[in-house]
Amino acid sequence: MSPNRKIAVILKGYPRLSETFIAQELLGLERAGHELVLVALRRPTDGKRHPVHDEIRANVHYLPEYLHEEPWRVLRAVFRLMPKAGFWRALGPFLVDLVRDPSRNRFRRFGQALVLVAEWPGAATWLHAHFIHTPASVTNYASIIAGIPWTCSAHAKDIWTSANWELSGKLDRARWTVTCTRSGFEHLQSLTPEKSRVHLSYHGLDLDRFPVYGGDHSRRDGSDPADPVRIVSVGRAVAKKGYDILLKALSLLPADLNWRFDHIGAGELAGELKQLATELGLGDRVSWKGALDQTDVLQHYRDSDIFALACRVAANGDRDGLPNVLVEASSQRLPCVSTSVSGVPELLTDYQNGLLVPPEDPRALAAAIERLIRDPDLRRGLGTAAEQRVRAEFDHHSSVTQLIGLFQSEWSKAS
DSSP: OOOOOOEEEEEEESSOTTOHHHHHHHHHHHHTTOOEEEEEEEOOOOSOOOHHHHHOOOEEEEOOSSGGGSHHHHHHHHHHHTTSHHHHHHHHHHHHHHHHSOSHHHHHHHHHHHHHHHHOGGGOSEEEEESTTHHHHHHHHHHHHHTOOEEEEEOSHHHHTSOHHHHHHHHHHSSOEEESSHHHHHHHHTTOSOGGGEEEOOOOBOTTTSOOOOSOOOOOOSOOTTSOEEEEEEOOSSGGGOHHHHHHHHHTSOTTOOEEEEEEOOOTTHHHHHHHHHHTTOTTTEEEEEOOOHHHHHHHHHHOSEEEOOOOOOTTSOOOSSOHHHHHHHHTTOOEEEESOTTGGGTOOBTTTBEEEOTTOHHHHHHHHHHHHHOHHHHHHHHHHHHHHHHHHOBHHHHHHHHHHHHHHHHHHHO
């Protein structure tokens, strides 16, 4: 087997609480003997870190988030690279992209690529982008400038909010691309003649961090005001998560049901959602927990009775892939109710290991939640089936092994 190469992993931001699936993969690659350097387009904005972030050994290198904030750093990169042939090789593809996307963002990605190559942290010999939108743009330009190959992991928003022409170009230039849902996989395959270079790889879950729950979830049925059914959701307060739909569904529940709802996560719509909860008369039943680390999230899964997530396709096309929080909750035998969007049905089958309703339908969602509240036996059966599927099919070691195999295949060709 050829020796491992040092991989520069290009990320939009690092560390991020909402991207535990990426952190798990990075740690898996390191434990398999791969040396990494992390390159982020922006600095962290979360106030907390997951334990997994502290276990990753790779150094983190931050590029200028906005070129005008570090002009001398950008100019040094330009002057250092202009005499190099790679600069002029990359200038042509950049200008072609610029004609189709004449935006500041396009200049920013090219400038970040120049800084990356000029500073070249860790002397990496391979580039890997997480997300096929902006991180892959930087990675693609850097690959051309430096003359080294690159690969890509595509996820959800990055696929569905990118123009097809741009996706096609990146798919053709990357050595291979992996993505985490069948819908994303089929869409990407449709955009390239090199279909064999697009691979389906579910993220999976680090089951060591989500061990079997030895306790029992409650048999609350909503009849006791002193012991309400506990509903939880974990996700950023952004449009594609559908929290406005979920709040409306909760407001439609019969008055005789006793329940509490906890939301875990931060996001741009948090203020609007809190206002909506007040307007719907839910203020005393909803708790906004903000961003929590993985240990606290795990405890909420174990203390709750129902997990709810009203995934939708946002107006700009953004949508989830397969939300990792559904896999996490399922691993703790917590029954999930969600929508039939994107990769969710690849985990949950209606009335087999969860409940699925159409997106944008508060009444259908309310009916499903009511059914789960009133029927502890249904909750137990669905939760047990969900856990069995996760532990059989969504172990992250499988996805990391697949990724390592793809890297080794490429390096074997070059040896």
